[in-house]
Amino acid sequence: MKKYAYLLIPLIMTLLIACNSKNQAEARKFNILLEEAQMSITKKEFTVAAEKLEAAIEIRPDQDFVVNNLAVLYAQRLNNPEKAKELWLGLLEKEPNNSAYINNLAGIYLSQNEYDEAMELYEKAKVHATQYHLPYYNIAKLYMQKEDYDKAEREIKAGLKYVKDDSVYFVTYAYLLVKNDKLMEARQFLESKYSQKNGSITYAIPLIHLYRRLDQMDDAWKVINEALKVNPFASQLLVEKIEILWGQKEVSDENKQEIEEPLKKLSEIPPKPSIEFYVDLYKLREEILANYSDEAFQELKKLDFELEEDTTYLKAIQLHLLGRLHSRQGNPEAAFQAFKRAVELDPFLYEEPSSAADMDGNI
Secondary structure (H helix, E strand, O other), X not given: OOOOOOOOOOHHHHHHHHOOOOOHHHHHXXXXXXXXXXXXXXXXXXXXXXXXXXXXXXXXXXXXXHHHHHHHHHHHOOXXXXXXXXXXXXXXXXXXXXXXXXXXXXXXXXXXXXXXXHHHHHHHHHHHOOOOOHHHHHHHHHHHHOOOHHHHHHHHHHHHHHOOOOHHHHHHHHHHXXXXXXXXXXXXXXXXXXXXXXXXXHHHHHHHHHHHHOOOHHHHHHHHHHHHXXXXXOHHHHHHHHHHHHHHHOOOOOOHHHHHHHHHHHHHOOOOHHHHHHHHHHHHHHHHHHOOOHHHHHHHHHOOOOOOOOOHHHHHHHHHHHHHHHHHOOOHHHHHHHHHXXXXXXXXXXXXXXXXXXXXXXX
């Protein structure tokens, strides 16, 4: 989940504004620069995008939302928080009560670990906010960093009334309900969001994981099958299908053929480090559980890939398996740490271990 969130104002808005300009030549140039900036952002050419926005600002310095977007680029993509801070401070001189600018400036302080300053600004943004939920989200994230999940949940819940459609916000609320052991409430909330967007992977994955944790496998299968109809080659859903079938395979070998189908589909997806990681993990798990060897165990520990927000669940699978193996080898502390990290990455699926002494050695 995101550490903090900025507010981006779509660049396309300027097309309406600039067309009313008396200087049509400048208006056309302004629009072209914004379109080019948007294309550069799509191509991840962020330095070029910043140059286009700066040129657009020279033509229309009164268009504050373009300045805001430039500041977001500096903060999020160009690793230049001081430049972003300078731009937002300038905007706040013109509009000192603008909650979006206050929220964005707070994100800079947060990124620099200046938590008190960030919290003060987020609280100020809330005071001036109208139909604006990001300050609540960011304050909740601050509390989450302090592991104060009760306060984080209250903060997120207070901002729900301002949210129209923000899946990150909604999943974060469900996450906090889970962290506070409100599993049934989290399930009901995710079910309501999933029903509004049937087949949505964003809600399907945490809901499936929660069903698995609650041992409600019929419900998990229903969501997997529904979501796969909409997204037949979605790697996350294919992994879920394999994991559930593999869990059954530990009891019975009859569904081996069923596992081959989603594995084959994974191989047909354009290669990605996360998918290659999972396929290697799956093969090693089969090998280790069939015929354990220290060599295979060490290879399992070395498996790695660059984590992204939508792939942390794959790392959680590896860590949970390592925890089970450490437990079987009589290494409760290593097992506890692996399980704990797995829960941090996927609290919807895995239950928090209470202590190393509880590692019972079962696999």
